[in-house]
Amino acid sequence: MIDWLPLLCGVVLLLLGRTLFWVGVAVIGAVIGWQLGLQWLVGRPWWMELLAAVAGAGLGIVLAICFQPLAAAWVGFFAGGAAVCEIAFRLGLVSSTGPDWAPPVSLQELGRFIPHIAPNLPFIIGGILGAVLALVLFDWGLIVLSSLYGASLIVRSCGIAAVAGGAGRTGLIVFAVLAAIGITVQAMNRAGNRAVN
Template sequence: MNLLLAASGVVLLVLGWKLFWLFVGVLGFAAGLQAAQLVFGPQPFWVLWAAGLVCGIIGAILALFFQKLAIGIGGFVAGSIIALHLTLMMGYDPGALVALIGGVVGVVALYLLFDWALIILSSVAGATFIIEALGRHSPYASVLSAVLVAAGIIFQARLLIVSRKGDH
């Protein structure tokens, strides 16, 4: 599980902006896993994975065919995950309100500044997945997270700039 989480994080760090459908699919998978645990309680591993897979596939399909809807859903899920993770890293017990506020901020950011918000959100989400896979209780988790976010933003920003130069 940790290997998949880390690999997903790396993909989001590097290609989150370029492959929007994958960004939404990976976040859908993560949200499905978490939701299944909350809704169904302790279940066999395959049940949780099946729920995550279904949510991930639905997210990827929405991103491919209904981009505006997927932007809203992806922004909300990413914003919620990031808000919850940051709250936990600060040592607070997050509640539903934190997830809701983070989700709303994620939606607004993606609609207003799609390319840059997607770069930032996918970099932060990717770094979050990697830190979760490594164990967020490491004394260097915050520093590593910041370095990963910065690296993801720089890498994806270069992709964006190169692609825009090719359009002109």
């Protein structure tokens, strides 16, 4: 079954992530808010998950308008982390495509939370690399990262070979082709915009 919200967000990021920077940041905020809502609001009405997505999008818009470097780092962190997790999952190196978002809520739970950090290392490492890339190479960093994150969302939302290793290689190929298309389209948009200016 196709998960429509991540699919739509993935297409927007894949094709317009840098061109419409504030929309791309809002889309990433919406996806993050929605994912957090799915994990933290289990058993709650669907509109609460939607509200979490809207709140994340709102935060993304505020960051993009008021604090562009912070927004670029935010986009880079989540897009880089998701891209590394997607690739590691497709190669069979990890068992899931994302981090365990649930934070500790008390000191007693902190001891149980620390073992969750190791499985999240691909996300953390990819996130740090993505944030640095987005800050250092702003335009190209955002083009590459939004294309990778958009491709990841599309592949996951369509359930393309949603298994690690073996059959997951099909998903890796689709992911790579989509990312290449996104980078190409956004690079052509960038070149067209520079020619006009």
